[in-house]
Amino acid sequence: MVSTRMEYIARELGYGFRRSLRSHLAPVVLMAVALFVFGLFLLGTKNLQKVIQLAQEKVSVTVYLRDDAGGEDRDRLSDLFSRLGGVRSARYVSPDEALEEFRRTLGPREYLLEGVEGNPLPASFDLELYDDWKTLDRIRMLVSELEAESGVESVVYGENWVGKLETWIYFFVAVDLFLGIVLGVATLLVVENTMKLAVADRRDTIEVLRLVGATPMQIRVPYLLEGAILGLAAAFLALLLLRESHSFAASRLPGVLFLEPFGVFLFLLAGGALGAAGTLLSLNRYLRYKKS
Amino acid sequence: MVSLTNVSKSYGDLVAVQDVSFKIERGEYAFLIGPSGAGKTTLLGLIHHDELPSSGAVEVGAFRTDRLRRAQIPKLRRHVGFVYQDFRLIADRSVFENVALPLRVAGAPNRSIARRVNEVLLQVGLFGRLRDRASDLSGGEMQRVAIARALVNQPFLLLADEPTGNLDPETAAGIYRVLDRVNVGGTAVLVATHDRGAARASGHRVLHLERGRLLPEADGREARSTGS
Numbered sequence: 001m002v003s004t005r006m007e008y009i010a011r012e013l014g015y016g017f018r019r020s021l022r023s024h025l026a027p028v029v030l031m032a033v034a035l036f037v038f039g040l041f042l043l044g045t046k047n048l049q050k051v052i053q054l055a056q057e058k059v060s061v062t063v064y065l066r067d068d069a070g071g072e073d074r075d076r077l078s079d080l081f082s083r084l085g086g087v088r089s090a091r092y093v094s095p096d097e098a099l100e101e102f103r104r105t106l107g108p109r110e111y112l113l114e115g116v117e118g119n120p121l122p123a124s125f126d127l128e129l130y131d132d133w134k135t136l137d138r139i140r141m142l143v144s145e146l147e148a149e150s151g152v153e154s155v156v157y158g159e160n161w162v163g164k165l166e167t168w169i170y171f172f173v174a175v176d177l178f179l180g181i182v183l184g185v186a187t188l189l190v191v192e193n194t195m196k197l198a199v200a201d202r203r204d205t206i207e208v209l210r211l212v213g214a215t216p217m218q219i220r221v222p223y224l225l226e227g228a229i230l231g232l233a234a235a236f237l238a239l240l241l242l243r244e245s246h247s248f249a250a251s252r253l254p255g256v257l258f259l260e261p262f263g264v265f266l267f268l269l270a271g272g273a274l275g276a277a278g279t280l281l282s283l284n285r286y287l288r289y290k291k292s
Numbered sequence: 293m294v295s296l297t298n299v300s301k302s303y304g305d306l307v308a309v310q311d312v313s314f315k316i317e318r319g320e321y322a323f324l325i326g327p328s329g330a331g332k333t334t335l336l337g338l339i340h341h342d343e344l345p346s347s348g349a350v351e352v353g354a355f356r357t358d359r360l361r362r363a364q365i366p367k368l369r370r371h372v373g374f375v376y377q378d379f380r381l382i383a384d385r386s387v388f389e390n391v392a393l394p395l396r397v398a399g400a401p402n403r404s405i406a407r408r409v410n411e412v413l414l415q416v417g418l419f420g421r422l423r424d425r426a427s428d429l430s431g432g433e434m435q436r437v438a439i440a441r442a443l444v445n446q447p448f449l450l451l452a453d454e455p456t457g458n459l460d461p462e463t464a465a466g467i468y469r470v471l472d473r474v475n476v477g478g479t480a481v482l483v484a485t486h487d488r489g490a491a492r493a494s495g496h497r498v499l500h501l502e503r504g505r506l507l508p509e510a511d512g513r514e515a516r517s518t519g520s
Contacts, residue, residue: 004399011396019384205382212394212441213369 012222016202023201024230027194031234032241034190035271038183039242039259042267045176046257052169059134059165061127061157063146069123073151077125080149086133086142091126095119122153136162188274195227195278199286206286216287223283224276231275235268293318293480294339294449299348301334308334310504311348316482318448321475323491324484326501332484335501336451339482340374341365353448370398373442373479377454379434381441383427387418390426391440398445412440415477416470432463439470443479450474452483456490468494 017024065073074092081090093101098121103110133139139162143155199206202223209219246258259267294316301309309331316322324332337343338350341357350357355368381390388409395405413419416436421429426437435455442450452471456464468490475481485491491498500507 004396004401007402008396008399015385204380208380208382208393209397210366211369211374211380212397213366213445214397215363215366218366218397 008218009222009225013225015205016222016226020198020201024198027198028230028234028237030194031191031231031271031275032237034187035235035238035267035274036241038187039238039267040245041179041183042263043242043246043256043258045180046259046263048172048176050257052172053131055165056131056134059129059139059158059162061129061139061142061146061155063125063127063155064153065123065125066151066153067122069151069153074123077149077151081125081127084142084145086129086138087127088130089128091128093124093126095121095123098122098124134162136166188278191231191274191278192281193278195230195275196282198227198230199223199279199282203286206283210287219287220280220283223279227275227277227279228272229275231278232268232272234275235271238271239264239267293353294482295349295351296335296338297349297351299335299338299345299350301331301338301343302346307504309338309345312501312504312506313348314499314506316449316480319475319478319480320497321472321481321494322483322497322499323494324482324499324501325486325488325491327486329503330501331504332486332501333453334504336374336453336482336484339449340372340451341368366397370394370445371447371449373439373445373447373450375435375438375442375450375452375455377457379431379438379458381426381434381437383425385426386422387413387424387426387429387437388422390437391444394441394445408444409440412443415443415473416440417466430463431459432466435459435463435467436470439467439474443474447479449480449482452481454485455483456485456487464490 063077065077078090078092081087096119099119102121103113106112129139129142133142136159139157143157146152146155206219243258246256250256296315297313299309299312300307312331312335324335326332334343338345338357339352341350341352341355341360344357352368353371355364360368382393391409391412392405395408400408409422410419413422416439418433418436418440421433426434429437435458439450439452439455450471455471456467459467471481471483483491497509499509
């Protein structure tokens with residue numbers, strides 16, 4: 001019984017493809033375009049996340065020590081940093097190292113230091129924070145705690161920069177989410193309408209299947225599989241286009257990311273699922289019983 | 293075997309069938325006549341459960357509309373063959389595949405499908421045309437294929453809605469001969485037609501439908517004798 005059912009499904013699937021091979025081209029291309037646009041959005045989101053991550057990596061906190069702070073203060077603060085939750089690492093910068101770094105920063109304008117007597121730069125700690133601590137609120141909390149410590153002159157963290165970064169992240173995430181929803185719905189509508197046309201082309205077969213006693217499931221399954229295969233083909237085509245677009249972008253902007261293998265798998269899966277869902281929605285109108 | 297009890301069917305304000313009651317016994321042959329728009333197609337649709345009645349009960353074999361679950365409707369259709377005026381064949385499939393479809397849907401094994409398809413094609417006079425595409429057949433041949441498809445599951449009832457409506461008189465007579473043979477084999481037949489002459493000439497029972505109402509059967513017999 002199971003084998004005759006499978007044979008029936010395979011046979012109907014075969015008839016479907018044989019009958020509509022040429023007319024399937026348009027749905028596949030349309031779906032591929034819709035999936036390609038959605039794929040571009042996914043790539044944009046992925047690269048945006050990378051940019052945000054790189055920007056966040058630049059967020060750091062510098063703790064300047066008082067001139068009279070001694071080795072005891074330095075050790076106590078080192079110990080404190082290792083105990084504080086948000087600090088990933090702390091690097092002590094002596095006044096001499098600070099001067100050397102400053103000299104390197106000046107480059108050819110190093111002569112500006114010629115008139116300076118002694119070393120006016122204080123010792124400091126450069127703190128690297130954990131990613132989830134790189135928010136304005138948490139940094140402010142950390143800074144106020146550190147400023148209260150004896151031996152600490154001031155704490156600098158680029159308040160302006162962190163604030164702006166946060167605003168941009170919120171903005172990009174909101175736009176990204178909005179675009180994702182709009183494009184997701186648009187892709188679904190394109191797929192559904194495309195499959196509606198493909199199914200309408202075969203309504204006579206559906207009518208005959210109903211007439212001879214096929215159950216709604218027997219009618220649906222071959223069409224669902226057909227829709228899934230078309231969706232899969234469209235997703236594959238869209239992936240090829242995305243790959244080409246990525247190669248083009250990467251030749252101008254090195255480091256641009258593409259989907260990871262698991263992402264590619266999910267993209268293909270989504271294409272198949274969309275094709276099947278579009279078919280299911282389109283089929284229902286032909287499978288309804290007329291009510292009294 | 294088929295029993296309609298006070299069946300009415302409306303589409304909004306339009307009453308298609310009103311308070312119709314009749315029975316068709318096992319192995320019976322009956323005609324349902326009436327002008328276009330009288331409700332003949334609606335009545336056949338109600339028996340085939342393409343539509344559900346607005347009121348009343350339709351009983352077909354062991355199936356009753358008021359107790360029927362939707363999942364049972366396909367099972368009912370496997371026991372009731374239906375032949376349409378426009379044949380409703382799948383044009384790009386062969387004669388064999390069109391006729392075999394009800395058996396495939398029912399999950400029959402391939403060997404019995406081949407045997408049964410050959411049997412019914414022999415019965416309708418199309419043995420040897422297995423491989424022809426449905427779209428390559430004449431109207432009369434298409435209707436024979438449609439009858440073969442309706443019979444292949446060995447239904448207890450065959451419904452035919454204007455089965456000769458698209459055919460010339462000679463071909464139509466051939467189709468009626470096929471239906472007679474089907475009935476002789478034990479299958480009940482109900483043919484809806486506006487062709488009173490054919491119904492009268494058949495000598496079978498005639499049910500006369502006018503504006504959705506069934507006339508008393510004496511009137512139907514009268515119509516048979518007066519003709520149109």
